[in-house]
Amino acid sequence: MQTPLSMPVPVLRLPRGPDGYSRGFAPDARRALLKPEAPETQESPRLGESLECQEQRARAVQRERYLRSLLAMGGRQVSFTLHEGVRVTACFGAADLDVANFYVSQLQTPIGVQAEALLRCSDIIAYTFKP
């Protein structure tokens, strides 16, 4: 007698929702957490700037620099250090906006060369390139 097959469980893959700690999105966006109004200070513009403004300015500067560093990496040979001591090199193509995946080409792995590939950023410890 055959054992009945167990019902397959459907796998529903949804994009991960915001966890409340994520950063980099507009503070006045629809999905942003509600925050108490910061008291406006009417002193000199830079000094009296609210903490939120300073933070947003710092965030913008650092994000722009990071994006420009990724831009400089485009088309270059990048060496990736992955977990378990795996090192691979590839030609960098692009990253998605929340830096979850890197798109690379000519990925040189220990078992051969992959023409096009997506590297999960959670698998990467560090990457190095020469500008």
Added chain:
Amino acid sequence: MNEWMKKTPLEWQDYIYKEVRVTASEKKEYKGWVLTTDPVSASIVLVNFLEDGSMSVTGVMGHAVQTVETVSDGDRRVREKLMHLFMSGDCQAYSPEDLEKRKNSLKTWLEKNHIPVTEEGESQRTICVAQVLTIEPPYGPENCISSNEIILSRVQDLIQGHLTASQEDNRNCE
């Protein structure tokens, strides 16, 4: 989520231009001058100056960062180098008159292409397109900032077209 990822942009900012030692997952260690920390992924970008005068750039992914320890505060020379690294369009190469000329010529070009533009920021240096894209001096395709990549790409193409057209004009004049 590790300690490093929980920091705020203002805390990360304190590390910029400093020499640090980063310990990451699997006992990996990285040393270098901090260029920036990505506020979205908390990845640190380190720069090392090699003996042959070239540079090497290392990014340590935010999720892998365990500790970050400041080694030295850095000097003016390193700061100067890092400040302009990867930043496009050095405005210092242009005189204020040149910049004004470039801005007006680009504004006219965009208006000719039926794109609504306004001027914003200190001394009206920034061109703002339809409230969704800004163009900073010296007004090249790489100086466009927008969160809408479709508009960004269209306007960058337009500016590239404008640059090509004006270069051809110059050549015809000569």
